[in-house]
Amino acid sequence: MRITEVEAIMLRQPDALDSAIADGSQDALILRLHTDEGITGIGEVDSQPHVIKAIVDAPASHANATGLGALLVGMDPLEIDGVWDRLFAGSIYYGRRGAAVHALSGIEIALWDIAGKAAGKPIHQLLGQVRRDRVKAYASTLMPDTPAEAARVVDRHLSDGFGAVKLGWGPLGRDADSDVELVAASRAAGGDDFDLMIDVGMGWTEPEDAIGRVRRMEEHRPYWVEEPFFPDEYENYARLAEAVDVPIAAGEQEAIATDFQRLLDTGIEVVQPDVTRAGGMRECLRVADLARDRGRRCVLHAWSTGIIKAASLHVLAVMPEAEYFEDCVQTTELNERLVTTRFDLIDGCVEVPRGPGLGIEIDEDVLEECRVKEEG
Numbered sequence: 397m398r399i400t401e402v403e404a405i406m407l408r409q410p411d412a413l414d415s416a417i418a419d420g421s422q423d424a425l426i427l428r429l430h431t432d433e434g435i436t437g438i439g440e441v442d443s444q445p446h447v448i449k450a451i452v453d454a455p456a457s458h459a460n461a462t463g464l465g466a467l468l469v470g471m472d473p474l475e476i477d478g479v480w481d482r483l484f485a486g487s488i489y490y491g492r493r494g495a496a497v498h499a500l501s502g503i504e505i506a507l508w509d510i511a512g513k514a515a516g517k518p519i520h521q522l523l524g525q526v527r528r529d530r531v532k533a534y535a536s537t538l539m540p541d542t543p544a545e546a547a548r549v550v551d552r553h554l555s556d557g558f559g560a561v562k563l564g565w566g567p568l569g570r571d572a573d574s575d576v577e578l579v580a581a582s583r584a585a586g587g588d589d590f591d592l593m594i595d596v597g598m599g600w601t602e603p604e605d606a607i608g609r610v611r612r613m614e615e616h617r618p619y620w621v622e623e624p625f626f627p628d629e630y631e632n633y634a635r636l637a638e639a640v641d642v643p644i645a646a647g648e649q650e651a652i653a654t655d656f657q658r659l660l661d662t663g664i665e666v667v668q669p670d671v672t673r674a675g676g677m678r679e680c681l682r683v684a685d686l687a688r689d690r691g692r693r694c695v696l697h698a699w700s701t702g703i704i705k706a707a708s709l710h711v712l713a714v715m716p717e718a719e720y721f722e723d724c725v726q727t728t729e730l731n732e733r734l735v736t737t738r739f740d741l742i743d744g745c746v747e748v749p750r751g752p753g754l755g756i757e758i759d760e761d762v763l764e765e766c767r768v769k770e771e772g
């Protein structure tokens with residue numbers, strides 16, 4: 397089988413996009429890899445759509461600075477490791493990490509989709525030993541502005557059947573009292589029997605101040621405190637993780653399993669590779685192995701359309717420990733409608749798709765409605 401064409405499709409919700417909030421489900425970059433056998437693979441990249449499209453569409457500058465689409469055409473999509481290595485090497489002048497690895501991650505997902513469709517099997521059956529057909533889910537959404545609203549959001553998602561809720565970004569980081577009040581109200585609204593994840597969204601800067609805030613939050617039992625600092629502030633992560641009992645989580649900005657070693661060296665408890673950014677599905681399994689070898693936990697980050705949901709669930713189906721599936725509950729068009737396959741909550745769990753490949757269908761009407769028209 398050969399790849400004949402690579403489409404990088406930019407999508408954007410039809411109504412106004414609020415670029416001031418950290419909601420990446422308002423736009424998306426979808427990949428479609430076409431083959432000479434009529435099989436099309438679908439992937440997604442949760443990054444900056446215009447940047448990723450440029451990385452896919454760019455012509456060759458020289459052997460190590462080539463657009464990924466040009467490299468892909470003519471390759472055998474079933475040689476997934478070989479394609480991955482070739483694209484990594486072919487983009488090494490501008491890549492190695494960041495956006496080029498994000499693009500490569502989405503391509504890797506599309507390759508697995510092709511492999512699954514060619515074999516007539518869901519991806520998880522090709523990816524490793526299948527360990528489960530459903531994964532416990534946590535509702536993942538933005539922290540609203542006030543404690544009263546936070547309480548309402550927690551209440552709503554627990555009423556929907558979730559046993560865990562993550563609130564992140566928004567006002568978190570504003571000041572210590574506000575941070576603690578938001579966490580306290582969230583816990584009080586849901587009671588003792590749910591897991592409450594808090595995502596600071598890089599809102600803190602000083603480790604001593606962060607230690608004080610986490611200690612004040614401890615009585616409200618956050619399940620973890622996520623991404624308190626910018627990703628390169630490894631020393632701050634180390635100081636915080638050493639000083640507090642609440643698990644510290646991070647890793648959605650990291651790419652390539654070896655970089656997660658450095659993050660694990662800080663002593664944090666939970667690493668969070670994103671299947672559309674860290675290098676793809678297999679790379680996330682490598683990160684999980686690294687974490688397990690060091691007695692830590694790996695919980696995938698996932699925040700976008702049903703494509704990333706499906707890709708994450710296939711990885712979680714084979715990961716030895718699948719603590720939680722991050723279920724983005726934003727009510728955006730792309731999160732709720734781009735993929736027609738439903739990810740219904742049953743007993744607090746989401747089922748792993750069973751159809752060939754990713755096991756999902758794209759709603760072509762929604763895709764056309766949200767497609768960003770090429771400018772110039």
Ligand SMILES: [Mg+2]
Pocket residue numbers: 564595597622623648
């Ligand atoms: Mg996060």
